[in-house]
Amino acid sequence: MHAHEEQQTGVRRPPLRRPSSPADARSAAADLSASPTSILSLQRSAGNAAVTRALSGQSGGLPVQRVTGAPVQRVRDDEYPDGTYGRRGKDRKYLEDEYDLDMGGSNFQVEHAHGYASTARRAPRSRKSNTRHEGEILAYHETLRAHRDHPGTGSSLKRRTTGLNSRDYRDRQEEYLLDDDPFSSLELNQLEYNPLPSFHAASGSREAEAADTSFRRSIKANPRTPIYDRNGERRYTRSLRPGEQAQLDIGRTSMRERREVPHAERVRVLREEYGGSRFDEYPTRSRGAADGDELTEFFRRPPREGELSAQGAQEARENSVQAGLRPRPRRPGPEAQPEPVRRRPRLRAAEQAGQEQGTRAVRAGLLRRAAEAEQEQRARLVRPGRLLQQQTVRRS
Structure with a gap:
């Protein structure tokens, strides 16, 4: 009262x-x-x-015991990595100062490049109380109309131009992240924008430029993406490699300008913007002189005469003579520099041919000798009746 x-x-x-x-x-x-x-x-x-x-x-x-849900996680914006959903306020302020635009919800929306449902399908808590997890997902500002038309927005089961609906899109992103492949997940996110008329309608405007800048800022920040694995345990994927960052950057330019980016420009973006040396760079792959060669072509065709050293060519001719094969005549000209590795398939084939021919010859000789022995044995055998007939003729 x-x-x-x-x-x-x-x-x-x-x-x-x-x-x-x-x-x-x-x-x-x-x-x-x-x-x-x-x-x-x-x-x-x-x-x-x-x-x-x-x-x-x-x-x-005793106090009353109440069953409540998980407490909401309170995290300051400055505790999140750059390029994530938790730092969207900082990214918004930068874009507003840079392009003099209103980055509010009437013009832009924050795009979860990895969908929340794709990273937290097996999360033990609700999305409302899992703010830290959502805040660590890579995100950027996208134009309003394009973001609304993207299959990752909402829960519509209508299949889009690419053949995916919202459920297929999230399932595929989840599989990529579980396989520790954040690049394919981000590539799928961007490719779904390419067939949208609303995405291309904004091309050439300051809004589109601001959205592209926001995307590239997140890619350069390169935060690791959190995900709940199949056992419900929370872990992080690997970071993007320089070649992957450059491919996403170049892909955004190609979609926006509807052109194929020249090779020289691709190399410049890779080296100057992301400090990479090659697009297919993998840290676990060894390098050597044979990089870039197709191994399938290497094993498919026999080496040419010029690819053999003098000693290797002589060994190949000797093996061919022993195998009954006619050697190829040598071409006039200087001796080619040796590549010992490339002569092995041909020598192996010659050895196998010689072994097969030798095996056939030995088998034919054994059969011939067995036939001759059988004839001699038949000649020595005389039946008793025939022997008695010969003796009777002689006595008469």
């Missing part, structure tokens, strides 16, 4: 008095009925906490 209520009734409310013990509160609650007037009088005399304990029927004055 407030002061204006006291003036209307003309009765002054006595001061609140808390019970001396929990037993007094329980006895007071038992004497009063469950009507709103009695409960209000009890609250005045005993206090809210005591009434709550008394009405809940708990003994000993």
Whole structure:
């Protein structure tokens, strides 16, 4: 009851008095009925906490146990890495100062380059209470209309031009992230913008330039993406490699300007913007003189004569003669520099051919000798009847 209520009734409310013990509160609650007037009088005399304990029927004055959800995580914006959803305020201020635009929701929206559902399908807490996880996802500012038309926005099951709906899009992104491939997930996110008329309608405007700048700032910041794996454990994917960063940057330019970026410009972006040396750079791959060669072509064709050294060519001719093969005539000219590795397939083939021919020859010789032995044995065998007939002819 407030002061204006006291003036209307003309009765002054006595001061609140808390019970001396929990037993007094329980006895007071038992004497009063469950009507709103009695409960209000009890609250005045005993206090809210005591009434709550008394009405809940708990003994000993224990507090009421309430089952609540996970607490909301409170994180300051400056605790998030650059290029993430948690630093969207800093990115917005930079773009507003740089392009003199209103980056609010009427013109732009924050694009989760990796969808939240793609990273937290197996999260043990709700999205509302999982603010730290969402704040660490790579994000940037995209134009409003293009963001609304993207299949990753909303939950529509209508299939778009690329053949994906919102569910397919999130499932595919999740598979890429579980396989520790953030590049393919981001590439899918950007490729879904290419067939949208709303994306190309903004080309050439300051809004489109601001969105492209925001995307490149996030790519350069290169934050690691959090994801809950198949066991529900939270971990982080790897960072983007310089070649992957450059491909995403160049892909954005190609989509926006609808042109194929020349090789020289691609190399410049790779080296100057991201400090890379090649687009297919993998840290676990060894390098050597044969980089760039197709191994399938190497094993498919036999080496040419000029690819063999003098000693290797001589060994190949000797093996060919032993195998009964006619050697290829040598071409006039200087000796080519050796490549010992490339002569092995041909020598191996010659050896196999020689072994097969030798095996056939030995097998033919054995068969011939067996036939001759069988003829000699038949010639020596004389039947008794034929022998008796020969003796009778001689006596007569």
